[in-house]
Amino acid sequence: MKFLATIGLEVHVQLLTRTKMFCACKTDYGAGENTQVCPVCLGYPGALPVINEEAVRLTVLTGLMLGSKINRFSKFDRKNYFYPDMPKNYQISQYDCPFCVGGAVEITCGEKVKKVSLTRIHLEEDVGKNMHIGELSSVDFNRAGHPLMEVVTEPDMASPEEAFAFLLALKQILNYGLVSRCNLEEGNVRCDINCSIRPEGRERLGVKTEIKNLNTFKGVFQALNYEIARQTEVLNSGGMITQETRRWDSERGVTESMRSKEEAHDYRYFPDPDLLPVLLSREQIQLWEKDIPELPRQRCARLARQYAIPEYDAKVLSADKDLADFFEKAAGLSVNPKAVSNFVMTEMLRLLAEKEMEIKDAQITPQSLAELVKLADEGKINSNSAKQIFAALFEKGGAPGRLMEAMGLVQVSDAGEIEDFVRKAMESNPKSVSDYRAGKEAALKYLVGQVMRLSRGKANPQMARELLKQKLG
Amino acid sequence: MAEVSALLRERKCSSLELVQELIAVIRKNDSQIGAFVSLDEEYALAQARRADELRRKGTELPLLGVPLAVKDLINVQGQTCTCASRILSGYVAPYDATVIARLRREGAVFLGRTNMDEFAMGASTENSAYKITRNPWNRDYVPGGSSGGSAAAVAADETIAALGSDTGGSVRQPASFCGCVGLKPSYGRVSRYGLTAFASSLDQIGPMTKCVRDAAILLKTIAGHDERDSTSAKITVPDYESGLRTDLKGLKIGLPKEYFIDGMDAEVEKCVRAAVAECERLGAAIVDVNLPMTPHAVAVYYIIACAEASANLARFDGVRYGCRAKNADDPYEMYCRTRAEGFGAEVKRRIILGTYVLSSGYYDAYYLRAQKVRTLIRRDFERVFAEECDVLLAPVAPAPAYKIGEKIEDPLQMYLGDIFTIPANLAGICALSVPCGFTAQNLPVGLQILGPAFREDVLLRAGYAYEQAAQWHLRRPDVKK
Ligand SMILES: [Zn+2]
Numbered sequence: 001m002k003f004l005a006t007i008g009l010e011v012h013v014q015l016l017t018r019t020k021m022f023c024a025c026k027t028d029y030g031a032g033e034n035t036q037v038c039p040v041c042l043g044y045p046g047a048l049p050v051i052n053e054e055a056v057r058l059t060v061l062t063g064l065m066l067g068s069k070i071n072r073f074s075k076f077d078r079k080n081y082f083y084p085d086m087p088k089n090y091q092i093s094q095y096d097c098p099f100c101v102g103g104a105v106e107i108t109c110g111e112k113v114k115k116v117s118l119t120r121i122h123l124e125e126d127v128g129k130n131m132h133i134g135e136l137s138s139v140d141f142n143r144a145g146h147p148l149m150e151v152v153t154e155p156d157m158a159s160p161e162e163a164f165a166f167l168l169a170l171k172q173i174l175n176y177g178l179v180s181r182c183n184l185e186e187g188n189v190r191c192d193i194n195c196s197i198r199p200e201g202r203e204r205l206g207v208k209t210e211i212k213n214l215n216t217f218k219g220v221f222q223a224l225n226y227e228i229a230r231q232t233e234v235l236n237s238g239g240m241i242t243q244e245t246r247r248w249d250s251e252r253g254v255t256e257s258m259r260s261k262e263e264a265h266d267y268r269y270f271p272d273p274d275l276l277p278v279l280l281s282r283e284q285i286q287l288w289e290k291d292i293p294e295l296p297r298q299r300c301a302r303l304a305r306q307y308a309i310p311e312y313d314a315k316v317l318s319a320d321k322d323l324a325d326f327f328e329k330a331a332g333l334s335v336n337p338k339a340v341s342n343f344v345m346t347e348m349l350r351l352l353a354e355k356e357m358e359i360k361d362a363q364i365t366p367q368s369l370a371e372l373v374k375l376a377d378e379g380k381i382n383s384n385s386a387k388q389i390f391a392a393l394f395e396k397g398g399a400p401g402r403l404m405e406a407m408g409l410v411q412v413s414d415a416g417e418i419e420d421f422v423r424k425a426m427e428s429n430p431k432s433v434s435d436y437r438a439g440k441e442a443a444l445k446y447l448v449g450q451v452m453r454l455s456r457g458k459a460n461p462q463m464a465r466e467l468l469k470q471k472l473g
Numbered sequence: 474m475a476e477v478s479a480l481l482r483e484r485k486c487s488s489l490e491l492v493q494e495l496i497a498v499i500r501k502n503d504s505q506i507g508a509f510v511s512l513d514e515e516y517a518l519a520q521a522r523r524a525d526e527l528r529r530k531g532t533e534l535p536l537l538g539v540p541l542a543v544k545d546l547i548n549v550q551g552q553t554c555t556c557a558s559r560i561l562s563g564y565v566a567p568y569d570a571t572v573i574a575r576l577r578r579e580g581a582v583f584l585g586r587t588n589m590d591e592f593a594m595g596a597s598t599e600n601s602a603y604k605i606t607r608n609p610w611n612r613d614y615v616p617g618g619s620s621g622g623s624a625a626a627v628a629a630d631e632t633i634a635a636l637g638s639d640t641g642g643s644v645r646q647p648a649s650f651c652g653c654v655g656l657k658p659s660y661g662r663v664s665r666y667g668l669t670a671f672a673s674s675l676d677q678i679g680p681m682t683k684c685v686r687d688a689a690i691l692l693k694t695i696a697g698h699d700e701r702d703s704t705s706a707k708i709t710v711p712d713y714e715s716g717l718r719t720d721l722k723g724l725k726i727g728l729p730k731e732y733f734i735d736g737m738d739a740e741v742e743k744c745v746r747a748a749v750a751e752c753e754r755l756g757a758a759i760v761d762v763n764l765p766m767t768p769h770a771v772a773v774y775y776i777i778a779c780a781e782a783s784a785n786l787a788r789f790d791g792v793r794y795g796c797r798a799k800n801a802d803d804p805y806e807m808y809c810r811t812r813a814e815g816f817g818a819e820v821k822r823r824i825i826l827g828t829y830v831l832s833s834g835y836y837d838a839y840y841l842r843a844q845k846v847r848t849l850i851r852r853d854f855e856r857v858f859a860e861e862c863d864v865l866l867a868p869v870a871p872a873p874a875y876k877i878g879e880k881i882e883d884p885l886q887m888y889l890g891d892i893f894t895i896p897a898n899l900a901g902i903c904a905l906s907v908p909c910g911f912t913a914q915n916l917p918v919g920l921q922i923l924g925p926a927f928r929e930d931v932l933l934r935a936g937y938a939y940e941q942a943a944q945w946h947l948r949r950p951d952v953k954k
Contacts, residue, residue: 039567039568042793043788043793044567044568044793044794045546045548045554045556045561045564045566045669045670045788045794046546046547046548046554046566046570046665046666046667046668046669046670047568047666047667048665048666048701048702048703048704049703050700050701050702050703051703078784080783080784080787080831082787082790082804082805082808083804084792084804087788087793088784088787088788089787089788089790090784090787139792266832266833268783268784268828268831268832268833268836269831270780270784270831270836270840272673273672273673273674273704273781274670274673274703274704275703275704276703276704
């Protein structure tokens, strides 16, 4: 039997604020254990929370970017449960009055474009982190109280690919709004999955399972693949799916049932009496609306139009805000945006991936790239040399013109000099010469290559080709 | 306090001498009274020396060198803060509560920590994990609660003044039982930062003093917005002391019918009625008013207070501070055993009650409904203060202090003793307890003055005029007896 999958996601995103959700502690990543804590985020007796307004702004901005309805009356609630990494043994979260309701994220999966609807976006505080060292267990509370935005989707996705595309699209948008760094290594994005399957043709959804705490997009993809296959097998063999919470074991590549002890939760939500409700004025929301940036899709369309570059280029460039920013700065300084795009899409992305770096860590500036493109366009360097100079700029920075000379890469366009190389190439390759004269076009290409080799890459290949053709005449 | 300040200012005595003398009184009497749960003499003396030093250098501050006692649930940096619970035994507060920081800034000296009902749950100070506090007027009787230690310390002259906290009457009722002045400020008037929470939407720190003027001075110091407590109001704090007057001309006083009920103690009623007459003599106009929602206040209070307490007390789990049960196999067992061993019966009773009223299926019937009735209770007050009177006069408690052990086995009867104090907490208004007479057995009786939110100035003015005319506050208990 063929089954259809139904997938919903709850995405927890650490917001890019300087300080924690309810206190003035720093949110820097990688600080020593329990160095960014105070009575408030440690839940000490008598300590009280105070709302971080920047976290509220970022949450509302996210809602505005995703077309949610913004609740002008919102409040924080206590969600009660005991856990060693939760200092107060309740989490301040939002229950029935979240900041944002509804909205959607548009995704492209293969050829298909679709909208994944959102249920809500709310704000809460992160918990600490349990660490187990051998027999010993300890807790690092640096993360406790970090603002955490939760984006909850409708069960709108039908495949692991769509879930993956959703996460990528959401990440791009959050990057664009400077809402979160979305750094997966730092645990900025964590995800819970709801997944069920049903036989094709049936309307009613099947029994769902929840997979908790995925912290990579790849993990989400793999866990879903596994879970759909598992559920399919259970149903095909006449079994029933039990509603339960499961855990993804990335080592073994399986989902497994979690202890039922953690299942029967009655969170006993009630409004946090330490915090007043949040009332957002229309003016305040309008002010924040001005912060809505151009979103990835809009930018993609604009890049293609404004710089006359192919749709494909625009899509790759706009997928990453920093990459697109870099491109636009360089393209704006150049008369040849397509050449700029080529450099960014091939050389830049390759080097970034190779060296596992971010754009801001590269030494090359948009100005130097524009200059490099100009040198190539003017025929002062050939494409090979340009690549070498690009690599040097990427690594150490500098002025392309000076580098070109220092590296001895000035293109030889002097006819006399090139003629020497042409003569030498013909002398040492008599077979190719006769082949060409016998009508084999390919031999010409080989001879051009020889000229380039003899000139150590500096000869103007156009001129070399013309001269060869003349001589071979 | 004003006299003490003057003595200190005129160098007739030093803060060190004063603190030494109080320590001597405490040493002599407190084994009988039990007002203090801990006394760090070195700490108190060091602060007094520092205050004297500052004065020598020419510093003049309103409270410089004045010794105060602090209820054991308000955090003072470096001092234990046990909330009279085993679960916090040995816990040393890592920071100052905002009220403490403000008093420190004015030069106050902190003598020690006063006893209370565990986590402020109780009305007799018999629910402390450490000791029972006795009423200085008669040691067979309770001092009231939960701020019983603070009230007894003030009454027995073991301190100049004290801080208490009032969630359902915990400042006013012990003040009434011990014959001192107790003020519950409006909700939001005083920062709760550093007050170990019992019920966050009801708790408020208040001064407990020998006279109304002292309450005015202390309130002025501790009141005002605090950016660390978002429920503290951004409303200007008047100079309460300079607003005090000795007449009540033009003041309209309401007598709420629901506060003079059948079954209330005849002596208490007599004292309160006499006080009303005295106020009339001082120029006030008396009107009868109705607060029809009053009978629901106790039920509403115990639902909301317990619900909030069940969450507030969840943090006491043995993980980061306080005591921890030994030899547990996993965190769950550790929590369970820590809490089973650490909390007393009354606290457990309220946590269970609070957990129950918040659980799914019961939330609407209890918590949500209680919140709605709470709104109606608040509207009752808003209406009478808007239309009928400036303040209300009422008893603080239906009866004077009772014997130790008399009600401890009957929590419900104890809860009903809060019937006249609870509505002010639910409505967020301010209320003051002033001595208004004594019973035949020489037990003090308190008069309660209730006023609109943030009108502590009116309360204090009324309380001061009455106090100066009646002079009950000058009577002292014979502690030697
Ligand atoms: Zn903190």
